[in-house]
Structure formats: C-alpha cells, structure tokens
Amino acid sequence: MCKSEAHFFLHDLPKCEHHLHIEGSLSPALLFRLAKSNNIILPDPAKDDSFVSIEALESRYERFTSLNDFLHYYFIGMSVLITASDFESLAYEYFARAHSDGVHHAEISFDPQAHTERGIAYNTVVTGLVAAQVRAEKHFGLTSKLILCFLRNLSADNADVIYKEAVALGHFSVGTVAGIGLDGSEVGFPPEIFRGVYEQAVSAGIRRTAHAGEEGDSTYVSRALDVCKTERIDHGIRLVEDEELLKRVAADKTLVTVCPLSNVRLRCVSKVAELPIRRFLDEGVRFSLNSDDPAYFSGYILDNYCAVQKAFNLSLKEWGFIAVVAIEGSWCDADRKKVLLQKVDEWAIKYEGII
Numbered sequence: 001m002c003k004s005e006a007h008f009f010l011h012d013l014p015k016c017e018h019h020l021h022i023e024g025s026l027s028p029a030l031l032f033r034l035a036k037s038n039n040i041i042l043p044d045p046a047k048d049d050s051f052v053s054i055e056a057l058e059s060r061y062e063r064f065t066s067l068n069d070f071l072h073y074y075f076i077g078m079s080v081l082i083t084a085s086d087f088e089s090l091a092y093e094y095f096a097r098a099h100s101d102g103v104h105h106a107e108i109s110f111d112p113q114a115h116t117e118r119g120i121a122y123n124t125v126v127t128g129l130v131a132a133q134v135r136a137e138k139h140f141g142l143t144s145k146l147i148l149c150f151l152r153n154l155s156a157d158n159a160d161v162i163y164k165e166a167v168a169l170g171h172f173s174v175g176t177v178a179g180i181g182l183d184g185s186e187v188g189f190p191p192e193i194f195r196g197v198y199e200q201a202v203s204a205g206i207r208r209t210a211h212a213g214e215e216g217d218s219t220y221v222s223r224a225l226d227v228c229k230t231e232r233i234d235h236g237i238r239l240v241e242d243e244e245l246l247k248r249v250a251a252d253k254t255l256v257t258v259c260p261l262s263n264v265r266l267r268c269v270s271k272v273a274e275l276p277i278r279r280f281l282d283e284g285v286r287f288s289l290n291s292d293d294p295a296y297f298s299g300y301i302l303d304n305y306c307a308v309q310k311a312f313n314l315s316l317k318e319w320g321f322i323a324v325v326a327i328e329g330s331w332c333d334a335d336r337k338k339v340l341l342q343k344v345d346e347w348a349i350k351y352e353g354i355i
C-alpha cells in the first residue's frame with residue numbers, strides 16, 4: 001500500500017495489471033525459503049556476495065545497471081522454482097498482494113523456456129500457476145489470464161517447440177493460456193526473428209503482445225506491430241521517437257503497457273517524470289501502468305500509480321481514462337469488462353470534486 005495518504009483514491013481505482021512477469025514477483029524471502037527446501041545452491045558468496053542474505057540481495061537489486069544486469073539475477077532467482085506447488089505459492093503471493101493494491105484483473109506473463117531449459121516440465125509450471133489463479137478468483141474475486149512469453153535470446157526453433165507443446169495440451173484452445181509475448185534481452189534480438197511463431201498465433205486467433213521500445217529504439221515497436229502483428233506493446237516508451245508511429249498507435253487503440261518504476265530501475269529513464277505519460281495522454285495513446293518485476297524493482301502496482309501521480313499530478317478524468325482503457329485493452333470477456341467498467345463509474349462518482 002502506498003505510504004502517501006493523498007493517494008487513497010488510487011488505491012480505490014479499479015486496476016488491471018497487464019505487464020507482470022510472475023517470476024519477477026519472487027521476493028528474496030521466498031527465494032531463500034525455496035532454495036533451502038529444494039536444496040538449490042545459490043551463487044558462491046566468494047564470487048557474488050549478493051546472496052549472503054535477504055538484505056544483501058535487496059541492496060543489489062537497487063543497483064541494476066541495465067536490463068541484462070537485471071536478467072542475470074532474474075534467471076538465478078527463478079532457479080529455486082521446482083515443483084508445481086512452488087509456482088502456485090509464487091503466483092498466489094502475487095495475487096494476494098495485487099488484490100491488496102486494488103487490482104481486479106491481472107494478465108501475468110511466464111517464461112516457460114527458462115524452466116524447461118533447466119529440466120522443469122512446461123506443464124508443471126502451468127499446473128501451479130492455474131492452481132493459484134483458481135484460488136485467487138475464489139478468495140479475492142480477482143480474475144486473471146496467462147501470457148506465455150518467448151525468450152528472445154533463445155532461438156526461434158526453441159520458441160516453436162514450446163508453442164507447439166502448449167497447442168498440443170490444448171492450452172490456447174481452452175483458454176488456459178490467453179496469448180503469447182516476447183521478453184528478455186531486447187537490443188540485437190528484433191521481433192522478426194519470431195515471425196514464424198507469431199504467424200501461427202495469428203492464424204490460430206491467439207492474442208499477441210511483445211516487449212518493444214524498452215531499451216530498443218522505436219523500430220522495435222513498429223516491427224513488433226508490422227511483423228508480429230501484436231495487439232499490445234509492452235513498455236513502448238521509445239514510441240515517442242517516431243511521431244507517425246505514435247499517432248498510429250493512438251489511432252489503432254493499441255494498448256501500451258508502461259512500467260514506470262522498472263524503467264527507472266533499469267535506467268531506461270533517470271526519473272518517472274521523464275516518461276512520456278503526458279505525451280501519451282495528450283496524443284490519446286492508450287496505456288496501462290504496471291509493475292513488471294515488482295520483487296526486483298521494489299514497487300508493486302500501486303507504488304507505480306503513486307509514482308506517476310507524484311510526477312504528473314493527473315486529474316480524476318485522466319485517471320478514469322487510464323482505468324477505462326486498461327479494462328478495454330484486457331483479454332477478458334465482455335461480461336467481465338462490463339463489471340469492471342461499472343466499478344470505474346462508481347469510483348468516479350465517489351471521488352468527483354474530492355480530487
């Protein structure tokens with residue numbers, strides 16, 4: 001919960017989260033607990049003393065120098081996840097926290113290849129995540145979807161293998177997995193590498209997003225849209241480098257999933273005020289605010305909302321716009337959207353004239 005009393009209306013604002021890597025919600029406390037119970041050997045303190053304690057690890061997380069520097073720790077962290085129950089604990093912990101921040105619907109990404117590459121079966125991962133989704137909906141009324149992400153530093157063939165496994169298990173057809181995404185190191189791994197798997201997803205009517213324009217320039221965004229036919233763009237902050245593309249994204253109502261605190265921690269910008277939030281609002285670009293890897297960037301979704309309010313002092317109307325487009329850009333069904341939009345109307349009536 002945000003520490004600023006002034007932001008209570010942001011806690012109450014019905015929120016959707018679209019850009020959250022479930023492996024990035026692995027808190028140092030859970031990381032050490034699972035390392036112990038699963039007998040996982042963490043890096044030798046003689047080589048990297050970040051793993052000597054929770055405090056040391058948290059302090060290392062405050063000093064990421066780039067996306068790749070963060071990814072190094074992200075992949076070590078997730079090595080403690082072994083059983084379906086580990087994935088369930090991880091995801092349930094995230095859902096509980098998201099609920100306490102006022103999230104009503106979450107679309108969470110996972111990186112199956114990072115698990116299959118170290119011998120954990122794809123279905124073990126999904127079984128654990130689904131169990132947590134079921135419990136979260138029952139306990140908190142929080143609905144959720146899974147997004148299967150391909151790691152761009154691995155080959156297109158490797159992505160194809162995991163895609164076909166998900167198809168063979170019927171995960172897309174029954175809606176266990178709602179769509180695909182692309183993440184990991186961006187620069188040097190352009191979207192067109194994954195054209196083949198995205199073309200299959202287009203033909204099968206599977207939803208598509210991709211990280212683009214985080215560290216990579218605006219051509220990563222245009223290539224994700226043109227080649228991979230993505231319906232959303234994750235991060236996308238470098239969109240503003242291309243005026244025409246910015247106008248196209250606004251006109252097409254493409255949702256951009258912005259992650260303010262992540263962008264600061266990974267040094268894509270030096271402060272939240274540098275993000276193109278004002279520009280997006282003025283141009284009518286639809287965007288949602290998200291936490292990306294909250295355990296690594298010490299900020300969950302509400303912290304991100306509050307950081308944006310501190311930097312941009314948005315109006316009730318602007319926050320209402322953000323909440324509405326987040327719902328409309330979600331991959332849940334029309335009935336769920338209707339319920340969520342009603343909650344935003346109630347929120348607007350409650351806070352009219354107060355903020």
Ligand SMILES: Nc1ncnc2[nH]cnc12
Pocket residue numbers: 021024067074183184185211214262292293
């Ligand atoms: N911010 C990010 N960018 C790319 N890949 C990621 N995987 C987890 N977080 C990521």
Ligand SMILES: [Zn+2]
Pocket residue numbers: 019021183211234292
């Ligand atoms: Zn991300």
